[in-house]
Amino acid sequence: MKKFFFVYLIISLLSVSCIPNKDLVYLQKGNEKMNSIEINPSNTKPYRVQTNDVLSITIKALDQKLVDIFTPSTTGNQNQNSAQSLYFNGFTVDDHGNIRIPVLGELNVLGYTTEEIRTTIEKRLLDEYFNTQARLFVNVKMAGLSYTINGEIGSTGTQVIFKDRANIMEAIANSGDITFTGDRKNVQVIRKVPHGFETYYLDLTDADAVNSPAFYLQPNDYIYIKPLRQKSWGTGTTVMQSVGTIMTALSLITTTILLTRNL
Template sequence: MNKIYTFLCLLFVFFASSCVSNKDLTYLQGANKNENQSSIEVVPLKPYRVQVNDVLSIKLKALDQKLVEMFNSSTSGSAPNSTDALYFDGFTVNDHGNIRVPVLGEIAVLGLTLEEIRAKVEKQLLDEYFNKEADLFVLVKLAGLRYTTNGEVSSPGTKTLFQDKVTILEAIANSGDITITGNRKEVVLVRQYPHGTEIHTLDLTSVDAVKSPYYYIQPNDYIYVKPIKQKTWGFGVNGLQSVTTILSALSLVITTYLLINR
């Protein structure tokens, strides 16, 4: 009888430890439940500074559009906002931190914000090719926000979103969300900086993640979701799978024992 009790206790321990808790699956926990609306102080988003391999979209407008046709990229043969069109017709920042613009030639943009690049291009055009009467309008944008997700997500891979700001939760949602075997408490963010690569970790189950300076992703970010320990152990991720796994293992042990002692 003692052996039966011991076995049941062990079965209960395995069952409890192998199941994934609801706290491990819920995002942004910790908000005040007594209020209908919870106010969270979000960290101010700093202007993005252009890095090597970024692709920029530069559009010029003027009273006489024929004057700026040579500067504007052609997107014939593909959708204007498609990734392929922007890759081939956009302005890629080379290893020296420059972009090549028709007529203007090489322009140093590394480390500059989009607004600083716009002002720089506009000033050079006004100084060398246009006058104020041309009513020149310059628009500079990133040619999509490109990032990569890997690990325990439903749809890993590289994706491009045509938005100015994207949170890490939006990026993960666009990758099909984290699977039930993904560790939401230790999501790794690998980010490129002019001085090198840095690795940051976010706990997406805590509401404090919204206050993190890494809550908003940047171009070329790499997001990796680790597996939880239950997947490493090989147990099920819910009660039914856990019981099935344990009973299957127990049946195999009993069968083997009976065959050996027959």
Template sequence: MNKIYAVLALALIILSSSCISQKELTYLQEQEGQTDSLRVLTEVQKPYRVQINDILNVQVKALDQETTQILNPTGDANLNASSQERAYFDGFTVDLRGNIRIPILGQVQVLGLTTEEIQDLIEQRLLEDEFKDTAQIFVTVKLAGLRYTATGEVGSPGTNVLFQERVNIFEALANVGDVALTGNRKEVMIIRQYPQGQEIHYLDLTDRAVMQSPFYYIQPNDMIYVKPLKQKSWGTGTTGTQTLGTIAAVFGLVTTTILLLTRL
């Protein structure tokens, strides 16, 4: 009888330690000392600064639109292409020197500038070299999609392009099928590119304070990696029912083996 109690106690210990608790699955939990108001937890996003290999969409408008046709890619050769493909063919890629090559203007240094700063720079160059103030030119510069990669314990690992100005970490993960049940939501890695190289940052998605993080909003070329929980490597199951089933199967196998050996 004592042996049975010992086996049951061991099974309960394994069951409690191998199941994934709700605390590890719930997003944006309120921690001790935090306020109930979500408004104070939102971090103001800093303007994104252009990096090498970014693709920019540049559009120039004027009173006489015919004079700006050479500056605006038409994409006629790619009418059947997807939005992502057309952004690639029609956009201006930042080269290894940090330049984009624009008709009439030639090489324009844009590395480390915001899109608003690039707009002002191109407009100024055009007014100096090609147009007069009376042309009333209007320049818009946008990133040709926000490209990022998500891998690890997510529903659909891969590279995505979202045509939005800004995307937070939850939106980015939702677009790849969200974090799997076996994913570690407390240590989500953001691998971000900087002019000096790559850096790794961590986000705890279960903590409401994540919205205060400067990495809450993803940036182009970010890589998101979700590590697996230790329960996955144990192979005992992620829910109580799965774990109990595994324990029952193992217990039954051990019992059968013991009975067979005692009969020999």
């Protein structure tokens, strides 16, 4: 009976301490064969600029000297494409939703897409300073997708992805992936919106996560990966680690019992 009890105890502990494979695999679709995932169109709408966003604005023309006055002078390496250079040389949206462009002055961009901002700048330049023969070319982009990630992730902190669009899977991969003890079923995303903050919870083991409004990143998203219970139990993340921990505990208990009987 004692042997049976110990075997039952080990099996019970293993069943609750090890992390199942289904909790580690991303974007599962049950037992169905998944040929494609249908994404809700409402989740792929263009991003609209908010306060504290940083924009990168480039203006070019046939005679570049004529348009250089509309862009701030850059310091250091002009080809440097980093978050630091964009912070100092980009256009930051202030608390009133405005950016300040040399000569043009203040321009309200709050709630506009980058394409709408580009059209507005181009129209003002043509109406007030140039004609169509100048061959103006205006390019407006977000100065990278900045996000902060914490918790059970390979590399915590603030990261920047230099893409127009990126999803949370790319952010996680860019930060070293979720650790074995990270809860992929309850990933928290806190997002700044015009009226405050919104919180989303994503189950990244479910393929339907792609339809969440938080699946695609927005600038300044905060992502938190919660720890699994196995981490606080300290029993190990794999079967071998758990067996080793349990055997060590049983050996300690057995030794304690034997020493107590001999006293």
